[in-house]
Amino acid sequence: MTTENALAVQGLTKSFGGFALRDVTLTLPTGYVMGFVGPNGAGKTTTIKCLLGMLRIDGGTVEVLGRRVDAGAPGPADDVGVVLDRPYYVSDWRLDDVESALRPFYSRWDGDRWSSLLDRFELDRRRKVKDLSRGMGMKLMVAAALSHDARLLVLDEPTSGLDPAARDELLTILSEFLEDEQHSVLFSTHITTDLERIADYVTFIRDGAIVSTGTKDDLLDAYRVVRGGPQDAPPPGTPGFVSTRRHGSGFEALARAEAVRDLPDGVVVEPASLDDIVIHVGRASDGAFDHAEGSL
Amino acid sequence: MRVVISNTAGVPLYEQIKEQVKAAILAGELREGDALPSVRSLAKDLRISVITTTRAYADLAREGFVTNVQGKGSFVLPASSELVREQLLRDVEDGLTAALTAARVAGLGRDEVVAVLDQLLTIHEEGNQ
Numbered sequence: 536m537t538t539e540n541a542l543a544v545q546g547l548t549k550s551f552g553g554f555a556l557r558d559v560t561l562t563l564p565t566g567y568v569m570g571f572v573g574p575n576g577a578g579k580t581t582t583i584k585c586l587l588g589m590l591r592i593d594g595g596t597v598e599v600l601g602r603r604v605d606a607g608a609p610g611p612a613d614d615v616g617v618v619l620d621r622p623y624y625v626s627d628w629r630l631d632d633v634e635s636a637l638r639p640f641y642s643r644w645d646g647d648r649w650s651s652l653l654d655r656f657e658l659d660r661r662r663k664v665k666d667l668s669r670g671m672g673m674k675l676m677v678a679a680a681l682s683h684d685a686r687l688l689v690l691d692e693p694t695s696g697l698d699p700a701a702r703d704e705l706l707t708i709l710s711e712f713l714e715d716e717q718h719s720v721l722f723s724t725h726i727t728t729d730l731e732r733i734a735d736y737v738t739f740i741r742d743g744a745i746v747s748t749g750t751k752d753d754l755l756d757a758y759r760v761v762r763g764g765p766q767d768a769p770p771p772g773t774p775g776f777v778s779t780r781r782h783g784s785g786f787e788a789l790a791r792a793e794a795v796r797d798l799p800d801g802v803v804v805e806p807a808s809l810d811d812i813v814i815h816v817g818r819a820s821d822g823a824f825d826h827a828e829g830s831l
Numbered sequence: 832m833r834v835v836i837s838n839t840a841g842v843p844l845y846e847q848i849k850e851q852v853k854a855a856i857l858a859g860e861l862r863e864g865d866a867l868p869s870v871r872s873l874a875k876d877l878r879i880s881v882i883t884t885t886r887a888y889a890d891l892a893r894e895g896f897v898t899n900v901q902g903k904g905s906f907v908l909p910a911s912s913e914l915v916r917e918q919l920l921r922d923v924e925d926g927l928t929a930a931l932t933a934a935r936v937a938g939l940g941r942d943e944v945v946a947v948l949d950q951l952l953t954i955h956e957e958g959n960q
Contacts, residue, residue: 567881710875732844735882750882752843806841 538601541565541687541719542586546595549585556581557744559595563736566716568709570730570751571723572813573740579723582740583691586721587617600687613641616680618690622672626665630658630675634682641683652678670701677708688712688720694729702726706733727809737809741817751809758812759795761788763802778815789815832861832868836877844879848887849894856896856910857919867897867905894918 542563549556556578563569571579584590586597588604597604600614617623624633630653638644653660656674658667667675673693680688688709694702710733712718724730730737730751738748747754758777768786769776775794780787789811795804832855836847855861867888868876874884888905891897895915897905908915934944 706878710878713881714871714875716871732838732879732883735880751880752845752882752886 538565540598541567541600542569542721543598544582544586544595545597547582547585547592547597548594549581549590549592554578554581555743556585559740559743559745561738561745561748563719563721565600565719566713567735568713568720568722568733569736569738570727570734570809571721571738571740572725572727572730572809573746574817575725577740578743579740580691581743583689583721583723586689587615613643613683614686616677616683616685616688618673618676618680618688618693620692620695621669622664622667622675624664624675626663628664630660630662630664633664633675633679637679637683643684645682645684649678649682652681669696670698670704673697673701673705674708677705681712686717686719688718688722690720690722692723692725694724694726702729705729709733727813731809739813739816746816754812755807755809757792758807758816759790759792760805760807760811761790761795761798761802762786762805763799767799767802834873834877836879843883845883845887845890848873848877848884849890852887852891853894853896856907859910861907863907863909865907867907869904 540562542561544559544561547556547559554576559578559582561569571582573579581590585592586599586604624636628636634646634649638646656671656678658671658675658678662671664672664675676693677688693705697705706729709720709722713720722730722734734751736749737751737754739746739754761776762785764785765781765783768781769779769788769790771779773794775791777789777791789807798804832852834848834851836844842850852861852867861867867873870884870888871881874881877884888897888899892899892905895908895913895918896910897907899905931944934947939947
């Protein structure tokens, strides 16, 4: 079955304790990777749990692979692979037990694929889940997801606590997964360099609300980093200047691309990285943000 | 097909891919009718986004270097096509414009610029023989 969108979330609201998701709307077309970024506590995991049917939503609609995820009902298990920051299997299981436990839940479980993935990831099937390193745990969850022929991978902070080699390996696995145009990935992270190259779409959440969602290229094109001397600094409140840091010998600012025309000579304008945008816009999303540091 | 991308070049990735494919076509390494790798397989190999790769291919098609056939892939067009000539002419103009800007800064007059160009043409012709 082909669906146009792997994920379609419209006006999702959910509140509990002191936290609320407010009007979360995002669309991931089938065949692409969406990076889901935002500071810790912004609502990434809560949103993902709503997508997976692990939390009852208060309002709005959630569609995963064309199927409505009803309040509290489980999502389409066969088609969705889930990778959380730690394995969610019984910690005393050996990896062979993991297969025996998972197999009955999936109609398309492929034992040969499971074996070959464990070999490729160098996972010893006699080991216990609790004895795996972070990187091995991540690979175990990925192996399970790929063995039940998932078309959508949902990864919640899969790279936090991973060493660079394991992070690199995950990106390779995802790149291969995406060679099939029916496959899609939602990838939450606070390490934006993981996304800089591979992500097609980026959704940026802060305080339970979406700050921006769209293609990564559009997001990167919308901002510039501007640096200049003390005299060149834009006055506080200049439209389009999202965040300005002043210091003794000049200033550095993140600005909307359309705001950086007609600047004095000697002012440096550079492309912004995802990190620049997440840091500065994250700080400033309630309005223009401006702070000065004491002169030296 | 050889594509080497840099993370620090300050040039967008799609631009880097486009320029390298173009260079390969103009150098004759890729010939008319040759198939480019599929968008998804190139994206996988370079571990970059599918949208970025799609954009590079779309730009190449718009500039007349390749044709994207729905469901079949992307194929190199003859390098003599009118669009390619136009593109090359624009490259020549851009290069010369940059040279003229430098000449103005250096205070060179028209005759001196022409003399430099003549000299370079001679060196170039000798080099090609």
